[in-house]
Amino acid sequence: MDEAKTVLGQLKARKSVRVWDGRDVPDDVRRAILEAATEAPTAGNQQLYSIIDVRDQAVKDELAELCDHQPFIASAPMVLVFIADCEKWRAIYAAAGVESRPAGPGDLLLACSDANIAAQNAVVAAWALGVGSCYIGDVLERCEAMRELLALPSQAMPACMLVFGYPTERQLARPKPERMPLSTVVMEDRYRPVDEASARAMVAGRSRARGFEPWVRAFHERKYASDFSREMSRSVALYLESFEDWDGGREDPA
Numbered sequence: 001m002d003e004a005k006t007v008l009g010q011l012k013a014r015k016s017v018r019v020w021d022g023r024d025v026p027d028d029v030r031r032a033i034l035e036a037a038t039e040a041p042t043a044g045n046q047q048l049y050s051i052i053d054v055r056d057q058a059v060k061d062e063l064a065e066l067c068d069h070q071p072f073i074a075s076a077p078m079v080l081v082f083i084a085d086c087e088k089w090r091a092i093y094a095a096a097g098v099e100s101r102p103a104g105p106g107d108l109l110l111a112c113s114d115a116n117i118a119a120q121n122a123v124v125a126a127w128a129l130g131v132g133s134c135y136i137g138d139v140l141e142r143c144e145a146m147r148e149l150l151a152l153p154s155q156a157m158p159a160c161m162l163v164f165g166y167p168t169e170r171q172l173a174r175p176k177p178e179r180m181p182l183s184t185v186v187m188e189d190r191y192r193p194v195d196e197a198s199a200r201a202m203v204a205g206r207s208r209a210r211g212f213e214p215w216v217r218a219f220h221e222r223k224y225a226s227d228f229s230r231e232m233s234r235s236v237a238l239y240l241e242s243f244e245d246w247d248g249g250r251e252d253p254a
């Protein structure tokens with residue numbers, strides 16, 4: 001029971017950290033985080049992901065620029081890119097002389113799930129070790145430049161990036177942003193469309209001070225209608241082009 005309390009307490013307490021106190025993350029802590037990542041559940045025990053441990057400062061600097069100019073990426077002592085890796089089992093198949101089809105969209109989404117689940121284990125493990133972290137979804141942007149920077153083959157796509165470091169006192173004191181009420185998140189038995197009351201309830205905690213409509217309008221401008229979100233879709237559409245030939249070579253049923 002005590003162990004459950006500790007785990008639940010850490011899940012509740014964990015929040016994103018974006019300012020580092022300057023200490024490096026020692027090798028044994030790095031290894032513990034990486035090992036925890038690989039203990040995550042994984043589809044068919046295939047580990048359909050690879051983890052790029054970015055040590056080269058020049059690569060960190062470039063990642064910070066490519067991911068919508070976020071300088072705390074460049075200053076993070078530990079940077080991991082979780083790659084949805086649809087190349088690796090094809091390489092295993094090839095090594096065994098097994099002919100395999102190219103990976104398709106289903107394979108890619110499964111690999112993305114695998115990669116993100118491993119990443120979540122990493123951030124939870126890091127928090128338990130006193131190390132803060134932040135997800136960087138913008139790693140989905142700039143497909144062409146990202147492929148070149150990380151030497152990605154066509155059927156490997158970054159699913160997410162994590163930056164790690166020891167938090168400053170101020171970061172630890174920052175209140176964790178409120179989540180939506182559970183009643184608006186959980187649906188019983190089947191999908192329930194969002195009505196206006198529910199929409200208001202979902203963001204009530206955040207929009208109270210400014211008012212619902214102006215707060216939502218500003219949020220929409222900042223996030224959904226932003227250049228970076230359009231760039232993300234353009235970039236991912238390009239990655240997806242490499243997953244269109246999955247049925248290639250399949251004989252039509254007579």
Ligand SMILES: Cc1cc2nc3c(=O)[nH]c(=O)nc-3n(C[C@H](O)[C@H](O)[C@H](O)COP(=O)(O)O)c2cc1C
Pocket residue numbers: 014015016017018070134135136137138160176177
């Ligand atoms: C998939 C994903 C992508 C994210 N991308 C970014 C990002 O690019 N930059 C950033 O500063 N935070 C990013 N975050 C962190 C979220 O902004 C953060 O989790 C959210 O605001 C809630 O705050 P909390 O984690 O402190 O509770 C991302 C989180 C997730 C799960």
